[in-house]
Amino acid sequence: MKRLILCLIVAIAATQAHAGRPCEDRPVTPEIANHALNLALKTREELDRSGASVALIARAGQDLTKWGLHYSHMGLVWRDHPKGTWTVVHELNQCGTATSEIYDEGLGNFFLDDLWRMEAVIVVPSPEMQQRLTAVLAAGKHVPLHQSSYSMVAYPFATRYQNSNQWTLEVLAMAGARDVAIDSREQAQGWLKMAGYQPTELKLDALTRLGARMTRANVAFDDHPNELRYSDRIRTVTVDSVLRFVERREPGARRIEVAAR
């Protein structure tokens, strides 16, 4: 029983880790919790209905509309995960610090953690890609692709930092590379370049960069090439750019949008 209690209590601790925002002491109201759990339930129903064994999943955790972006955070959701059916595997920044960790979480935790809009998107890759992704996850190969030094705006083709969407993208590269074995972030990024991945480019002037660097431990720019950085062009991995990449490479991938009831 003690273990059971600890299980539940630790399960709810997901609210302590966020994909790129501080752990504010901001209670989630019961209404929001209810909406988030309903979204989790509806998402699970959609996943069941899709017939997929693994999919990409993203949430809208922050208002990124000023950047022209809709979803903020992405991971993988695996039906036959040993820790529970439809478990989300994703990178989480630790409460606005400069580090991250890879977590396995229930869908409820995924949505309770961080929501701006009660919406999610699922992308079901081709059956072959699902098989390859499942093999990567089952073998635990996704964990060594993690870099604990976190920057919300990590450069997509450098390994000093990693943001949560970048980890997901690099796992996709590991699974998607058919002609070469990928065992490292460098190899994954090399493959992504070759495969034509296009990051999102944000316009961030020097003052904004300085302000962010000084006030946020989880934002860094020193991994970006000087010629881009000093012309205020910050390229990074966003959900929208990953979705574009996946859908371009796999025309058969299915996108399912889910909103809370």
Place this chain on the structure above:
Amino acid sequence: MCAAVATQASAQSVTDASRASVNMSIGVPVAATAASAQFFRDAGQLSVASVQASGKVTTVVLKGAQSGAEFSVQVASKGLEGSALAVGVTITAVASATGHLLVQGGKALIFVPNEVGRSLLHHSRSRDV
């Protein structure tokens, strides 16, 4: 579901896990035990029969006025700090697809997940297999 936590627990991480528990909140504490919808259906009005804190975990026993049945829920003690939960207090259970919200005087006190709700809530590091 909880293999990793159980492993941590047996490896002297109990205190760490407990400490984590008292720092967390989803706006309302979540009961560690799942209750059947039948209990709430039969119970009618609920009242608090007992509240017992033991370290970081508090056990609350609820009693159904109609059925006379009792059901105990366990939550992190910190989650109940400042709440109106006390012996004799009348509670209303508001049903949802994922469980029941225990409400008193318009204020949510505890979320009791059903099996569906519980299956949606777990959390561990990927390296903790």
